[in-house]
Amino acid sequence: MDTISVGPPRAGVGGDLADPRFWAAGAISTTIVMLIVLAFLTVDSLSVITAGGRNVPAYDVINRHIGYEFNWARHRDVPVIGGLEPLFGQTVTEAEAAALMEKGKLVIQSRACMDCHTFFGNGAYYAPDLTKSWLDPAWENIWMPMTGKATREAAMVEFLMHPDQYPTWNRRMPNLHLTEEEARATVAYLKWVSSVDTNGFPANFRTTKPDHAKQP
Numbered sequence: 001m002d003t004i005s006v007g008p009p010r011a012g013v014g015g016d017l018a019d020p021r022f023w024a025a026g027a028i029s030t031t032i033v034m035l036i037v038l039a040f041l042t043v044d045s046l047s048v049i050t051a052g053g054r055n056v057p058a059y060d061v062i063n064r065h066i067g068y069e070f071n072w073a074r075h076r077d078v079p080v081i082g083g084l085e086p087l088f089g090q091t092v093t094e095a096e097a098a099a100l101m102e103k104g105k106l107v108i109q110s111r112a113c114m115d116c117h118t119f120f121g122n123g124a125y126y127a128p129d130l131t132k133s134w135l136d137p138a139w140e141n142i143w144m145p146m147t148g149k150a151t152r153e154a155a156m157v158e159f160l161m162h163p164d165q166y167p168t169w170n171r172r173m174p175n176l177h178l179t180e181e182e183a184r185a186t187v188a189y190l191k192w193v194s195s196v197d198t199n200g201f202p203a204n205f206r207t208t209k210p211d212h213a214k215q216p
């Protein structure tokens with residue numbers, strides 16, 4: 001015996017679901033809403049990833065000291081932009097810095113550095129990630145004495161022009177025949193990219209000053 005009363009068929013629900021116009025309207029409104037969300041996310045991402053944006057300093061950051069310190073609130077290492085410390089002792093304008101970045105990027109693309117290295121974790125895992133290479137204590141501790149150069153950037157230029165002559169590891173970087181101008185632009189690029197707030201990536205990176213060793 002049927003004891004469940006379902007009442008009279010409700011007008012609307014069953015009828016709407018059967019109506020193709022209901023589905024068409026649903027598809028169109030969902031698409032419109034998602035396009036608005038996508039547009040918002042695109043604009044928001046651009047403001048985060050563009051040089052001069054929230055997480056990525058403008059190119060003329062190469063005129064400044066870039067530190068890398070443990071941030072207790074975020075519990076990770078973050079770049080700290082300090083006072084004036086011009087690359088190669090020469091302050092550059094924003095336009096000159098942008099030209100250096102353009103050249104550095106072309107060198108990195110033309111020599112396919114990412115066949116061995118990674119930037120932001122993208123690339124090949126044969127050689128170290130280069131995102132924070134500028135901050136690598138090995139420039140001061142190993143390559144400056146090894147190349148006899150007085151500054152980090154001079155040691156980097158020398159290494160990039162003759163990596164086969166200054167090995168520190170069982171894997172060697174081959175000589176990719178960079179001119180001095182190309183090597184200097186590459187160093188400028190490496191300095192800028194190290195200033196990007198990567199949320200602590202790469203996680204196991206060690207800096208000269210182990211600020212994370214001491215709690216404030």
Ligand code: HEC
Binds near residue numbers: 113115116138168
């Ligand atoms: C064939 C593989 C290969 C290619 C291509 C390559 N590298 Fe390397 N690179 C290495 C290896 C291996 C090391 C580690 C060398 C050592 O420590 O002796 C290295 C080390 C480095 C370092 C030092 C990293 C650090 O902080 O310890 C930098 C900077 C660097 N490479 C930049 C570049 C750039 C820029 C390019 C492209 C112009 C490039 N490499 C292309 C293999 C490569």
